[in-house]
Amino acid sequence: MTISAKVVTAASNAARSLGQTLDKMGAAMEVAKYTERLVPSTRFVAVNDIAPTINPNTAFIAPSANVVGDVTIGSSSSVWYNSTIRGDGNKVTIGSNTNIGDCAVVHIAKIQGDFVTNIGNDVSIGPNTIVHAATLGDAVVVGAGSQILDGAVVGSNVFVEAGSIVTPGTKIPDGEVWSGSPAKFLRKVTKEDIEYIQSHSAQMSSLALLHAGECEKDYKQLAKDEEEYEDKEHRADDYWQPTDEDPTDIQGQGAPGRIFNTTLSEAEEGLKK
Numbered sequence: 001m002t003i004s005a006k007v008v009t010a011a012s013n014a015a016r017s018l019g020q021t022l023d024k025m026g027a028a029m030e031v032a033k034y035t036e037r038l039v040p041s042t043r044f045v046a047v048n049d050i051a052p053t054i055n056p057n058t059a060f061i062a063p064s065a066n067v068v069g070d071v072t073i074g075s076s077s078s079v080w081y082n083s084t085i086r087g088d089g090n091k092v093t094i095g096s097n098t099n100i101g102d103c104a105v106v107h108i109a110k111i112q113g114d115f116v117t118n119i120g121n122d123v124s125i126g127p128n129t130i131v132h133a134a135t136l137g138d139a140v141v142v143g144a145g146s147q148i149l150d151g152a153v154v155g156s157n158v159f160v161e162a163g164s165i166v167t168p169g170t171k172i173p174d175g176e177v178w179s180g181s182p183a184k185f186l187r188k189v190t191k192e193d194i195e196y197i198q199s200h201s202a203q204m205s206s207l208a209l210l211h212a213g214e215c216e217k218d219y220k221q222l223a224k225d226e227e228e229y230e231d232k233e234h235r236a237d238d239y240w241q242p243t244d245e246d247p248t249d250i251q252g253q254g255a256p257g258r259i260f261n262t263t264l265s266e267a268e269e270g271l272k273k
Contacts, residue, residue, distance in 0.1 A: 043061050043062075043063065043065055043066065043067060044061075044067050044068075045066065045067070045068045045069070046069070047068060047069035047070070047087070047088045047089075048069070050069055050070045050087075051069075052067045052068070052069070052070075052071040052072070052073070052085075052087070053071070053072045053073070054067070054072075054073050055073060055074050055075040055077070055096075056075075057075035057076060058073050058074070058075060058076070058077055058078070059076050059077060059078045059205050059208035059209050059212060060078040060079070060080075060208035060209065060211050060212040060215075061073075061078070061079045062078075062079060062080050062081040062082070062083070062211070062215070063081075063215055064081050064082050065079045065080065065081065065082065065083045065084070065085075065100075066083075066084045066085070066086075067079060067085045068084070068085065068086045068087060068088055069086060069087035069088040069089075069092075070087035070088075070090070070091045070092065071085050071086075071087040071091075071092045071093075071094070072091070072092070072093045072094065073085075073094045074094060074095045074096035074097075074098065074121070075096045075097075076096055076097045076205045076208075077094055077095070077096060077097060077098045077099065077100075077205075078098075078099045078100070078204060078205065078208035078211075079099075079100045080099065080100060080101050080102045080104070080127075081102045081103070082102055082103045083100050083101065083102060083103060083104040083105070083106075084104075084105050084106070084107075085100065085106040085107075086105075086106070086107045086108070087108060087117075088108075089108055089110035089111075090108035090109065090110050090114070090115065090116045090117070090133075091108070091116045091117075092106055092107075092108060092116070092117045092118075092119075093116070093117070093118045093119065094106075094119045094123075095119060095120045095121035095122075095123065095138070096121045096122075097121055097122045097201045097202070097205055098119055098120070098121060098122065098123040098124070098125075098201070099123075099124050099125065099201065099204040099205070099208065100125045101124070101125050101126045101127040101128075101129060101144070102127040102128070103127055103128045104125050104126070104127060104128065104129045104130070104131070105129075105130045105131070105132075106119070106125070106130075106131045106132075107130075107131075107132050107133065108132075108133050109132065109133035109150050109151075112150070113133065113150055113151060115133030115134070115150055115151055116133070116135075117131060117132075117133055117134060117135070118135045118136065119131065119135075119136045120136055120137045120138035120139070120140065120156065121138045121139070122138055122139045122140075122197065122198060122201040123136055123138070123139070123140045123141075123142075123201070124140070124141045124142065124197070124200055124201055124204060125142050126141075126142055126143045126144035126145070126146065126162065127144045127145070128144055128145045129142050129143075129144065129145065129146050129147070129148075130146075130147045130148070130149075131148045132147070132148065132149050132150055133149070133150040133151065134148040134149065134150065134151065134152040134153070134154065134166070135152070135153045135154065136148065136154045136158075137154060137155045137156035137157075137158065137174070138156045138157075139156050139157045139158075139194070139197045139198065139201075140154055140155075140156065140157075140158045140159075140160070140197070141158075141159050141160070141196075141197055141200065142154075142160045143159075143160060143161045143162030143163065143164065144162045144163070145162055145163045146160050146161070146162060146163060146164045146165065146166070146183075147164075147165045147166065148160070148166045149165070149166060149167055149168045149170075150168040150169070151168050151169045152166045152167070152168060152169065152170045152171070152172075153170075153171045153172070154166065154172045155171075155172055155173050155174035155175070155176070156174045156175075157174055157175045157189055157193075157194055157197065158172055158174065158175070158176055158177070158178070158189070159176075159177040159178070159189060159193060159197075160172075160177075160178050160179075160183060161177065161178070161179035161180075161186070163181065164178060164179050164180055164181060164183040165180075165181040165182055165183055166178065166182070166183045167182045167183070170182075170183070175188055175189050176188060176189065177189055177193070228242075
């Protein structure tokens with residue numbers, strides 16, 4: 001090792017040692033010590049040894065969603081991005097084919113009142129909605145940005161329009177549309193309204209499966225998808241497509257006849273012509 005290399009090595013070691021010493025001194029002087037940990041997913045969190053119960057056939061729980069404590073979610077239901085469901089003092093029950101929209105909050109009450117939260121089947125909770133210690137029946141649509149507050153009871157086949165506030169203790173009968181702040185009765189639901197509620201929950205369940213499949217992909221699959229997309233963008237429609245099936249293909253190596261069964265390899269056959 002040359003003299004200059006020795007000098008560089010010695011200086012590097014000295015700098016590393018000095019850095020470690022300064023880091024230890026800083027750590028000793030910290031008032032509130034905190035160690036940041038990389039957590040791949042915090043979707044499910046137990047509270048008081050009670051963990052969420054998720055049906056194996058649940059359609060989708062977004063990677064950025066949080067489901068905390070005593071929460072039960074039924075089949076074909078979905079919890080979308082950045083939404084939070086907290087059963088950290090009481091129970092939250094969500095039925096089947098129900099979707100909890102982006103950035104929605106579902107919570108319970110324990111300190112001021114003692115209310116669980118029950119959400120039925122075929123319910124659509126819009127983005128940025130708050131459902132706090134309330135009960136919702138089956139086939140309910142809660143519009144974006146609405147609030148259903150403590151002790152409220154919403155019947156089945158009900159529309160709560162966007163931005164509405166259902167005040168604590170309010171009871172909404174079956175088959176009605178409510179709107180406003182505070183929310184008031186607007187009209188009865190129509191046949192078209194009920195058909196929309198059912199079709200919307202089914203569509204959201206199907207869309208949830210698509211998102212679930214995409215979110216489960218690893219980086220290799222994502223890279224492969226990107227390559228296939230780029231290939232499709234630049235490959236002419238009249239050119240051979242990778243998805244074309246060739247019945248003469250042998251072990252994925254192509255059709256031998258394209259090369260071997262020609263006059264180049266079968267000269268005698270060419271002479272017969």
